[in-house]
Amino acid sequence: MFERPRAGERAILVHVAVNADIEPRALAEFEELAASAGADVLAVITGSRRAPDARYFVGSGKAEEIRDRVAAEGAELVIFDHELSPSQERNLEALLQCRVLDRSGLILDIFAQRARSFEGKLQVELAQLEHMATRLVRGWTHLERQKGGIGLRGPGETQLETDRRLLAERIRQLKRRLAKVGRQRDQGRQSRRKADRPTVSLVGYTNAGKSTLFNALTGAEVYAADQLFATLDPTLRRLDLPNAEPVVIADTVGFIARLPHELVAAFRSTLEETIEASLLLHVIDAADPAREELAGEVERVLGEIGADAVPRLLVYNKIDLLEGAQARVDRDAGGRPLAVWASATTGAGLDALRGAIAELLRSDTLRGWLELGPEQARLRARLFDIGAVVNEQVNPDGHWRLEVSASRKHLRQLGQLEGLGEDWMKAAGS
Ligand SMILES: Nc1nc2c(ncn2[C@@H]2O[C@H](COP(=O)(O)OP(=O)(O)OP(=O)(O)O)[C@@H](O)[C@H]2O)c(=O)[nH]1
Ligand SMILES: [Mg+2]
Numbered sequence: 001m002f003e004r005p006r007a008g009e010r011a012i013l014v015h016v017a018v019n020a021d022i023e024p025r026a027l028a029e030f031e032e033l034a035a036s037a038g039a040d041v042l043a044v045i046t047g048s049r050r051a052p053d054a055r056y057f058v059g060s061g062k063a064e065e066i067r068d069r070v071a072a073e074g075a076e077l078v079i080f081d082h083e084l085s086p087s088q089e090r091n092l093e094a095l096l097q098c099r100v101l102d103r104s105g106l107i108l109d110i111f112a113q114r115a116r117s118f119e120g121k122l123q124v125e126l127a128q129l130e131h132m133a134t135r136l137v138r139g140w141t142h143l144e145r146q147k148g149g150i151g152l153r154g155p156g157e158t159q160l161e162t163d164r165r166l167l168a169e170r171i172r173q174l175k176r177r178l179a180k181v182g183r184q185r186d187q188g189r190q191s192r193r194k195a196d197r198p199t200v201s202l203v204g205y206t207n208a209g210k211s212t213l214f215n216a217l218t219g220a221e222v223y224a225a226d227q228l229f230a231t232l233d234p235t236l237r238r239l240d241l242p243n244a245e246p247v248v249i250a251d252t253v254g255f256i257a258r259l260p261h262e263l264v265a266a267f268r269s270t271l272e273e274t275i276e277a278s279l280l281l282h283v284i285d286a287a288d289p290a291r292e293e294l295a296g297e298v299e300r301v302l303g304e305i306g307a308d309a310v311p312r313l314l315v316y317n318k319i320d321l322l323e324g325a326q327a328r329v330d331r332d333a334g335g336r337p338l339a340v341w342a343s344a345t346t347g348a349g350l351d352a353l354r355g356a357i358a359e360l361l362r363s364d365t366l367r368g369w370l371e372l373g374p375e376q377a378r379l380r381a382r383l384f385d386i387g388a389v390v391n392e393q394v395n396p397d398g399h400w401r402l403e404v405s406a407s408r409k410h411l412r413q414l415g416q417l418e419g420l421g422e423d424w425m426k427a428a429g430s
Pocket of ligand 2: 210211212223224230231252
């Protein structure tokens, strides 16, 4: 149903700087994306505009330049590094006489090629259909306008209505199935939590080296490659730590600037694995000159999915490519590890990384006494529920004194449930 670039499909790329200068890094990333989708890039056309044009996104002069280039090179596909409206996409296809794909369509296509798990495939299909649905809706109104007559039911419209109904039905079906798979995964998560095994999630920009690091730390052999979005499905493994209980570590899908919102929405349930982690290892390509910008982009998406509050450890990876860089641990004023400089390929800094993870997880546990009044019986019950109560005394005035020991994360979640604010954990701290 969804047409994707065929391997080796002859493509022309269009990248326009809107009200800015062309950024070589953004351009190179776009070319990599196209190559990751399997396109054979014949030419790259760049330009700049104050604002997108309503008809073709680019101006009509640029559109004609692209048309001539398509004819000269015999291109089958033109890929825009931008979000195109459905009507822009259609106008361009009419003018260029070949298929047009926008940035979301391109990224969705790469995801479709990479999805392996049942859930991953469902998620990608849902995102693709939602991307398509907006296009069909517009297609319909567009036809209606051409037809002009009120109350005339042309066969074109009937077909579109059928398509829309089938599409809506399939979208509902996918959502139901995803909800079911999500519940099954929740159960897995629950039993891990019962076994009291904290989860550490690798997050970061695509190609930062998350999977390579995952393999280096666990001895696993997940697919790692110099291509964008090599990983799609989350993988879990046991990670042994020095002087600490083993934890579960998760390798996850990478982020990219201007990620299509359909994808973020479709992957929300997988990404929840990330939000629920005790610690996020934010992997950054230390050798990329734009690393701070990319890290900021990752933080933005993490915020969007509600992972702001999860503790972070930055991992500056690929130090072997960074001249003069050495494995080291940066700490904050209180001595807590903030960042580890390492190389997943040479192994430099990996022991320090394991140590820092163990340290952060240890300091993640709060232990102390808490005094609760009779009106806080529900909070007391919840603390017992999560197994946080080590000791309990009852004062003559009917107040409870509880000794609690639990991870900051659990206490934070409990505080949120009870509407207590962040401070209440400090009361529990020793
Ligand atoms: N020189 C060097 N290359 C590395 C290092 N870590 C990873 N790489 C390379 O970087 C590329 C991307 O690595 P991956 O582990 O697939 O990256 P990822 O973050 O999992 O990428 P996605 O799954 O696409 O999000 C591969 O070619 C790796 O060999 C490192 O420490 N040093
Ligand atoms: Mg990966």
